[in-house]
Amino acid sequence: MKKVVFVLFMLCLSCLGSVVMAQDIPDDEQPAVESRTAVNFFGGLLVEPHLFNQELGVNMGATMGVTYLDHFYLGGYYVALVTQHYRYDIPDHLTTKLRASFNHGGIVAGYVWKPQGLFNLNFSARAGWGSVWYFDPLLTNTDRLNEIYRGTRDRIFVLTPQIECTVTPLTWLRVGIGFGYRVVLGLDRYTNADYDSPVGIISLSFGSFKSKNLPAQENETFSEPGP
Numbered sequence: 001m002k003k004v005v006f007v008l009f010m011l012c013l014s015c016l017g018s019v020v021m022a023q024d025i026p027d028d029e030q031p032a033v034e035s036r037t038a039v040n041f042f043g044g045l046l047v048e049p050h051l052f053n054q055e056l057g058v059n060m061g062a063t064m065g066v067t068y069l070d071h072f073y074l075g076g077y078y079v080a081l082v083t084q085h086y087r088y089d090i091p092d093h094l095t096t097k098l099r100a101s102f103n104h105g106g107i108v109a110g111y112v113w114k115p116q117g118l119f120n121l122n123f124s125a126r127a128g129w130g131s132v133w134y135f136d137p138l139l140t141n142t143d144r145l146n147e148i149y150r151g152t153r154d155r156i157f158v159l160t161p162q163i164e165c166t167v168t169p170l171t172w173l174r175v176g177i178g179f180g181y182r183v184v185l186g187l188d189r190y191t192n193a194d195y196d197s198p199v200g201i202i203s204l205s206f207g208s209f210k211s212k213n214l215p216a217q218e219n220e221t222f223s224e225p226g227p
Helices: 002-024 142-148 214-218
Strands: 039-052 055-068 072-081 098-113 119-135 154-170 173-185 197-207
Touching: 039 072, 039 173, 055 098, 055 197, 072 119, 098 154, 119 173, 154 197
Parallel strands: none
Antiparallel strands: 039 055, 039 197, 055 072, 072 098, 098 119, 119 154, 154 173, 173 197
16 A cells, blocks of 8 residues: 555656646747647657566567657556566466566557657656566467466556656657656556566657757848948
8 A cells, every 4th residue: 555655646746847848948949830740659668677576687579659749758668577587386387487577558648748859748647557477488379378377467547757867869850768667557467566566767758859959040041231
């Protein structure tokens, strides 16, 4: 219950920070919507260092979605465990070295502060569904795995509020690094202590982003010199 309260607090704090900073943006720093469409698409890659079964692990995945007025975005994501983690204490399989599988995907929503600048601050939250389960990596038949290790699977719901510092060196490229906290809900066979974790965020996004240099020359007007 404390984990849920913490996540809700982080979400509220992120939303409050987004609203306050949105009100502080001067009019001359607002996105130049007249020079570009209000809605733009993006896609990218995610890397997440984190703790899994009290060990350092890494998730990798992808995200995609749409931005609105360069500040707000909504999309989807999917990440999966790519490092190898094993357990020997799974009931009914105590003599077998079982490898972990951990994946989840769902929706992501966020707010970018000062998207027109080279450096940006990104507040976001992810909510997704997935599973934790363990299997014998020596067996390659998927149907056989599902049959034998069906009892090791937990369906889960995952909440991940996060904050990123991002840099937009090009109008089509944004690179971010940040941190968040992952809360795993719905566990039945396993304990939250093994899966709830701080997470690092490394992101690489491709799309149409606001550049501080974009409207500079477009808004300039030149007049012919007088006789």
